[in-house]
Amino acid sequence: MSKKVGIIGVGQSKFVRRYEGSLKELVFEGFKEAVQDAKISSNEIDATVVCSAPEYDKQRSPAGVIVEYLGLNPKPTFYCETLCSSSSMGLRLAYSLIASGLHKCVAVIGFQKMSEITSKESQERMGRGADIQWESPFGTMMPAYYAMYARAHMEKYGTTEDDLALIRIKSSTYGQINDRAVFRKEVTMEMFKDPESPFAGPVASPLRVGDCCANADGSSCVIVASEDFAKTVSDKPVWILGLGAATEPVNLANRNLFTGLNAAKLAAKQAYEMAGVGPDDIDVAEVHDCFTIAEMMAYENLGFAKEGEGKYLIREKQTYKDGKIPVNIDGGLLSKGHPIGATGGSQIRTIVLQLRGEAGDMQVKDPKIGLVHNIGGVGLYGNVTILGI
Numbered sequence: 001m002s003k004k005v006g007i008i009g010v011g012q013s014k015f016v017r018r019y020e021g022s023l024k025e026l027v028f029e030g031f032k033e034a035v036q037d038a039k040i041s042s043n044e045i046d047a048t049v050v051c052s053a054p055e056y057d058k059q060r061s062p063a064g065v066i067v068e069y070l071g072l073n074p075k076p077t078f079y080c081e082t083l084c085s086s087s088s089m090g091l092r093l094a095y096s097l098i099a100s101g102l103h104k105c106v107a108v109i110g111f112q113k114m115s116e117i118t119s120k121e122s123q124e125r126m127g128r129g130a131d132i133q134w135e136s137p138f139g140t141m142m143p144a145y146y147a148m149y150a151r152a153h154m155e156k157y158g159t160t161e162d163d164l165a166l167i168r169i170k171s172s173t174y175g176q177i178n179d180r181a182v183f184r185k186e187v188t189m190e191m192f193k194d195p196e197s198p199f200a201g202p203v204a205s206p207l208r209v210g211d212c213c214a215n216a217d218g219s220s221c222v223i224v225a226s227e228d229f230a231k232t233v234s235d236k237p238v239w240i241l242g243l244g245a246a247t248e249p250v251n252l253a254n255r256n257l258f259t260g261l262n263a264a265k266l267a268a269k270q271a272y273e274m275a276g277v278g279p280d281d282i283d284v285a286e287v288h289d290c291f292t293i294a295e296m297m298a299y300e301n302l303g304f305a306k307e308g309e310g311k312y313l314i315r316e317k318q319t320y321k322d323g324k325i326p327v328n329i330d331g332g333l334l335s336k337g338h339p340i341g342a343t344g345g346s347q348i349r350t351i352v353l354q355l356r357g358e359a360g361d362m363q364v365k366d367p368k369i370g371l372v373h374n375i376g377g378v379g380l381y382g383n384v385t386i387l388g389i
Helices: 023-038 062-069 086-099 119-127 142-157 161-175 189-193 227-233 262-275 292-301 310-315 332-336 340-355
Strands: 005-012 047-051 077-080 105-113 202-204 217-226 238-247 284-286 369-376 381-388
Touching: 005 023, 005 086, 005 227, 005 340, 023 062, 023 105, 023 217, 047 062, 047 086, 047 340, 062 077, 062 105, 077 086, 086 105, 086 217, 086 238, 086 340, 086 369, 086 381, 105 340, 119 142, 142 202, 142 292, 161 189, 161 292, 161 310, 161 332, 217 227, 217 340, 238 262, 238 340, 262 292, 262 369, 262 381, 284 340, 292 310, 292 332, 292 369, 340 369, 340 381
Parallel strands: 047 077, 047 105, 284 369
Antiparallel strands: 005 217, 005 238, 105 217, 238 381, 369 381
């Protein structure tokens, strides 16, 4: 029995601030593109993994409703939730289902329709990603948590607010050319310096509005297949070379590192070992830049830079398209937006397109190996996926 598993189709809706259709219609957009990309019929999919953060869903058990709408009954469906890394964890589950021989073709469907609740309600639900007994009752929210990491990184390594702004400037460089992104405008350093600019407004010091990604509505779909089936239907499958996953204590009081995310470091180590490669072998990467400091820490946690030296990568533009290690050349979460359950699938789609040479204006030159770094919560869940051709 072959254990090699490949990706044969990817799809994504546009990420928007407010999707006017239903949740089922939103999911269909990403699913339709993936099925067309794979050049298969939906009947050839023999299982689905549906991924979202349930606090935002008005529909109880959305997986059942979605597979009915997509015409996938009576095939089995699974529901996967690890906050913002749900669809990357969904890919891990799909890989396991195929490698075990239980299924030959699995669709990983990620989605979130965050506009169904108010911004205030959304922040409150994000806060509940922390321990509801010891942390979230005190008003902790995602920007405040990542601000703690930013402050610690600055104090220990001399990272500056300008270094973080440079990450957002890079993001906007590529967000402008990504037709699936929410934010498609240029961002300049002057926008961070001008006290009248909304980008300069404080959120949680040292993070400003420009340092934070935006909520969005969106869907993604990744179709995964066994080696035999993949080679039958696709002339350019992208293979899953390495998978890593780890967790960290929910309560920050139980953590020993505040300049990086241990879950990301452990997940990266596992993925590199499984794939038989190292950081220097990665040609293009998608990292979880929910905040600018998150991308900075990812540079270091993934081994692209030594601890404390991630700032030099962005200062020297080494993470731009033509740099040493291109990162988030689709604009990342900072420009694309962050529909929680769909984010990992969108990152995977970007790397698949890069490896197939189909990324258009965002295309990196001749990549062979790509990496996806997807984080759930404040480093609570870490997923790293390595793909190759």
